[in-house]
Amino acid sequence: MLSDTTILETITNLKDELNQYRNLENKKIQEALAIEYTYESNRIEGNTLTLQETQLVIEKGLTISGKPLKEHLEAINHKEAIDYIKQLSQNKAALTEFDLKQIHAIVLKSIDRENAGVYRNLPVMISGSTYLPPQPYLVAKLMEDYFIFYSQHKDTLHTVILAAEMHERLVTIHPFIDGNGRTARLVMNLILLQQGYPIANIKGDSAVRINYYSALEKAQTQNDKTDFILLIAEVVKESLEKYLSILR
Numbered sequence: 001m002l003s004d005t006t007i008l009e010t011i012t013n014l015k016d017e018l019n020q021y022r023n024l025e026n027k028k029i030q031e032a033l034a035i036e037y038t039y040e041s042n043r044i045e046g047n048t049l050t051l052q053e054t055q056l057v058i059e060k061g062l063t064i065s066g067k068p069l070k071e072h073l074e075a076i077n078h079k080e081a082i083d084y085i086k087q088l089s090q091n092k093a094a095l096t097e098f099d100l101k102q103i104h105a106i107v108l109k110s111i112d113r114e115n116a117g118v119y120r121n122l123p124v125m126i127s128g129s130t131y132l133p134p135q136p137y138l139v140a141k142l143m144e145d146y147f148i149f150y151s152q153h154k155d156t157l158h159t160v161i162l163a164a165e166m167h168e169r170l171v172t173i174h175p176f177i178d179g180n181g182r183t184a185r186l187v188m189n190l191i192l193l194q195q196g197y198p199i200a201n202i203k204g205d206s207a208v209r210i211n212y213y214s215a216l217e218k219a220q221t222q223n224d225k226t227d228f229i230l231l232i233a234e235v236v237k238e239s240l241e242k243y244l245s246i247l248r
Contacts, residue, residue: 007233008158014240015197021247029246033199035059038078041185043204044212047071073111081106081186082199089193095150095166097143103186107179115177119143124174129213131220133174142173163191163200164232165225172220192236198243200236 039054056062057075105117121136167188174180189199215228
């Protein structure tokens with residue numbers, strides 16, 4: 001699954017070091033990182049708000065001139081979804097279908113009321129990808145399998161690999177009409193947060209976005225997840241290093 005165990009060892013060492021700095025963690029740092037994550041995750045999906053604009057919308061409730069209402073709602077909703085997964089992570093309970101649908105419902109709140117938190121009943125295509133998601137009549141069974149996989153592996157797989165698997169599998173099933181990417185990244189981060197990792201923030205710039213989508217498509221069309229899991233591991237490592245540099 002992931003032949004490069006060196007990066008997992010590096011991540012484990014960084015995580016051990018982070019545990020020594022827990023008393024330095026504070027809400028202000030957490031909030032700043034959550035806004036940065038909101039900005040990057042939405043940027044991957046085409047949201048044009050800058051980091052500063054995202055912060056002003058979320059913290060000050062400002063309206064950015066010339067930017068669509070939908071982009072404001074995406075920022076507000078995503079930050080609320082982060083707060084929700086942080087709340088879930090504190091009890092360390094297993095991820096449930098209710099949790100997943102709730103995360104998605106928050107992501108699409110006031111944007112698409114009809115489809116928020118509801119599995120799709122229509123076929124979909126992924127723009128710019130050769131991968132065709134499964135037909136809607138297969139979604140319920142595939143999501144059942146998704147949670148079976150999670151149940152069988154949540155206590156045995158390395159946290160980073162489990163988080164990457166749950167991310168990739170959800171995007172591949174594409175159970176929702178919209179918001180699958182954001183929801184998958186939030187599920188990934190819920191799993192990481194439960195085990196004491198900081199939020200893993202995949203950047204939304206063009207180079208990273210191309211690598212991210214290419215690795216996903218390789219997993220989806222060639223059944224080779226190595227590049228994707230390695231990409232997620234790199235993101236987790238970078239997020240740990242950044243967080244530690246702040247706390248140090």
